[in-house]
Amino acid sequence: MRIAVTGGAGFIGSHTVNHLVNAGDEVLVIDDLSAGHVRPPAPVRWLKADIFSEQAAEVLHRFKPQAVIHLAARVDVEASWECPQDDLRVNVEGTLRLLELCRSLGQVRFVFASSASVYGANPGVVREHEPPAPCSPYGLGKLTAERYLELWGSRWEIPWLALRYANVYGPYRKDSYPKGVCRVFARRIQNRLPLVINGDGSQSRDFVSVYDVARANYLACHSKLSGEIMNISSGCGHTILEVAEHLKLASARQPEIVFIPEGEVGVAKSALSPDKAKALLGWEPEWSLQEGLFDLWTKVDHEPLAVSGVCAG
Numbered sequence: 001m002r003i004a005v006t007g008g009a010g011f012i013g014s015h016t017v018n019h020l021v022n023a024g025d026e027v028l029v030i031d032d033l034s035a036g037h038v039r040p041p042a043p044v045r046w047l048k049a050d051i052f053s054e055q056a057a058e059v060l061h062r063f064k065p066q067a068v069i070h071l072a073a074r075v076d077v078e079a080s081w082e083c084p085q086d087d088l089r090v091n092v093e094g095t096l097r098l099l100e101l102c103r104s105l106g107q108v109r110f111v112f113a114s115s116a117s118v119y120g121a122n123p124g125v126v127r128e129h130e131p132p133a134p135c136s137p138y139g140l141g142k143l144t145a146e147r148y149l150e151l152w153g154s155r156w157e158i159p160w161l162a163l164r165y166a167n168v169y170g171p172y173r174k175d176s177y178p179k180g181v182c183r184v185f186a187r188r189i190q191n192r193l194p195l196v197i198n199g200d201g202s203q204s205r206d207f208v209s210v211y212d213v214a215r216a217n218y219l220a221c222h223s224k225l226s227g228e229i230m231n232i233s234s235g236c237g238h239t240i241l242e243v244a245e246h247l248k249l250a251s252a253r254q255p256e257i258v259f260i261p262e263g264e265v266g267v268a269k270s271a272l273s274p275d276k277a278k279a280l281l282g283w284e285p286e287w288s289l290q291e292g293l294f295d296l297w298t299k300v301d302h303e304p305l306a307v308s309g310v311c312a313g
């Protein structure tokens with residue numbers, strides 16, 4: 001397939017591009033490098049451009065994709081409170097912009113990177129039919145973008161799937177990105193710094209390996225399904241203390257753990273059922289948290305090739 005990946009130089013994007021290329025797909029990456037830093041592998045055409053630019057539209061029209069994986073976004077939840085207009089513009093209007101481009105291209109499958117944040121603080125193992133209750137501008141934007149997909153999909157017959165990723169972890173996240181407990185802990189262990197935990201570390205998250213997410217994106221492009229929203233998740237919650245323990249084992253080091261009782265803990269428990277993705281897409285996670293964190297530790301020093309120039313798509 002010919003597949004365009006917006007945000008393809010970012011964390012999930014770069015792993016997705018690798019998966020697509022290894023599976024034999026022809027790939028175009030569009031990324032403005034506002035956060036991304038990974039150079040796409042050799043056979044990939046790529047363009048450094050904002051998704052709103054005319055250049056991005058022209059290159060997409062020339063490439064004639066059969067599918068678009070739309071990952072380009074502002075991804076920092078805290079920043080979405082500080083600058084909600086920016087989040088709205090890139091995450092909501094940007095998705096609308098891509099949908100309009102797909103409409104003009106005709107019959108392009110649209111795979112959208114949504115998020116567990118649409119559920120808000122929902123306890124238990126959350127399924128897709130449960131009412132969304134986002135508690136940040138970021139989550140609200142992802143939910144709104146999903147609504148545009150539903151509307152544009154039915155009105156203009158654009159085949160689409162929305163994948164609600166849980167907490168994605170793995171190698172090659174940009175070091176300057178301050179979030180992502182797995183990556184942050186791995187770096188701190190490497191730098192022999194203490195691990196800082198807000199609260200008592202019993203808050204749990206649904207962690208899913210970036211390799212599994214890349215495979216889900218691939219399957220979503222190659223599927224014939226349309227109009228479905230699916231969790232891409234492990235189905236279980238793991239505590240922040242467990243993450244620390246797995247990384248201690250993987251690194252064979254004994255980092256000090258510092259608890260900040262008054263720190264921001266966030267949602268107490270979060271887990272998303274992956275059953276729908278298994279039933280409809282044939283996807284289920286292959287990486288356990290332990291395996292994934294071991295892999296992350298072994299690659300914590302391996303930075304991907306950084307982007308150094310601009311290539312015309």
Ligand SMILES: NC(=O)c1ccc[n+]([C@@H]2O[C@H](COP(=O)([O-])OP(=O)(O)OC[C@H]3O[C@@H](n4cnc5c(N)ncnc54)[C@H](O)[C@@H]3O)[C@@H](O)[C@H]2O)c1
Pocket residue numbers: 006007008009010011012013030031032033034035036037049050051052070071072073074075090094113114115116164165166167168169
């Ligand atoms: N990482 C997670 O845990 C997670 C969880 C749920 C959903 N998501 C979603 O997955 C997608 C990818 O996230 P990520 O973690 O890889 O983040 P990332 O910041 O590494 O990737 C986003 C990419 O989009 C690019 N970009 C941003 N604005 C752009 C624009 N206007 N034009 C072109 N490119 C632009 C950035 O340069 C970056 O390379 C996002 O849509 C995010 O909301 C991520």
